[in-house]
Amino acid sequence: MSAAASWARRATLFIGFVFLYAPIVILAVMSFNASRLVSVWGGFSTKWYAALLENEQLLHSAKISLAAALTSATIATLLGLLAAISLARFGRFRTRMLFFGAVHAPLVLPEVVLGLALLTCFVAFGVGRGFVTLVIGHVTLTMCFTTVAILAALRDSDPALEEAAMDLGATPLGAFIRVALPQIAPAIVTAYLLAFTLSLDDLVIASFATGPGATTLPMRIYSQVRLGVSPQINAISTLLLALVAVALGLAALVSSGRARRDGKW
């Protein structure tokens, strides 16, 4: 390959990365800006992070977001596991295709529609909006992702393994726990982290599903940005970004470790 072509390739790659990540890098860099002005660099400082600790409102919202993400990810993973088991192991029951479609629909459903539907539903049933409805909303949003992730793994694991375990004296539940679960454990972890991340940074569903007492961090950030960008927002966003990056990194690590063990590289 000629040197020019090689340079062209590198340049394209570089431009691509700049396009994707420059805003995020600028955001992170600006969170260490000593100046109050977003557009002017006034020297390095961590004072905005210190100021965060004083900001009760933001901290409260962060706690709500974390709690909602943890709870909804747990529920969504459990429900996703059950849905995947029924789709992968119960044969062709009569409403299987309908169930399959229903589980996967939120993947392509516009979030605004889902949010509005949730809101309508809560209002119709007279459910007061707050933390519980927020969790319900996020479970609805993330369950399809967890189901897809777990179903794929369950389909790859040989049902003969569970039969062999039963043949050797394990009850159906015992066979599932001792044999199938270890095979799909990495997928379950991945599904959980995915649901956690989705819930943590969701703005649309949360805006519809939550009530006054339970404002999530993305909602808080969004409402504050409308009043002007404060470096504090940069700081909390950077932290949020780091958390999501860690979660996704873990998920990638788990699944790549699994693949390496299976010799699939």
Next chain:
Amino acid sequence: MSAPLLSIKGVSKKFGAVVALEEVSLDVGAGEFFALLGPSGCGKTTLMRCIAGFESPDAGTISLSVVDLSGVPPYRRPVNMMFQSYALFPHLNVFENIAFGLRRQGGTRDAIDARVGELLAMTQLSAFGHRRIDELSGGQKQRVALARALAPRPKMLLLDEPLAALDRKLREETQFQLKEIQRLTQTSFVIVTHDQDEALALADRIAVMRAGRVEQVAGPMEIYDRPATRFVAGFVGETNFIEGRLDRNGAAALVAEFGRIPCEPGDLPDGARATLSVRPERIGVAREGEGIAGFVENFVFRGETTLLRVRVARDIVLRAAACHGERHAIGDSVRLNFPPGAGTLLAEET
């Protein structure tokens, strides 16, 4: 005679419109090496899965040691299965795979360790206890699967095509090992196979199955020498089918288009249309003298024999095996001799 270990009576099973098993009845004795032989789709695997408890028959009963097994789930049956894919647990090492059934039964650590050690020794895997499953060769995996299924001391071991995944040379070696292990453990083995050589080599008795039915149950020699139906004769080994009419006058013989072939008439009436099945190696080949005349159309060297295709009539070609050392060329004229009792007379199938 004492009651058989496994008794299958009138078992039928349908999958939708497909009949997998139809009125199958079989007995397997204690300590017997039994083979279910048949082409793919004949229902042999379904029958095995019914015995293991993974399928339940639509009709009929399966009982083990006179206890009816219907409604008994697989994990409570004293029957273990060796899966065709081996179905070894990839997250456990060799030792833990073999110990799996023992741990479900309970029992002390020492007892389990001792039993697993015994099985590792029996299957020549003693050095591999701590290996991971994906570090084993095909033959080793096969032995782990066997050891795992034998570990809980089942009354009966089911083997689903146990040698199918092995290469030819290893297969023969493994056949001897299987037979030896069966003899040592005194466990009833029921093997499912589509390979007639495997069934003949391993089993004490063979059930030949076709389209959900049992065609014949007999020892390997009898299956080979005295097949009950045309299907059995054709499926097990090579054979010639000679069609003709039975003549019971004097020495019984089948009158075919090309000549009279002496045979045992059984209880067929005089003049009945029948088919004689004759194995190629039972036909004597000579250059001249008595016998049915024909000429060599083609031949295949097989090592210990040479298989000749001999045309005896315009549209009838018989296969005959000439002994080692005899040389024949295409176009040679030969005489075929049929010693009495060389073939099996089969009634016209209705």
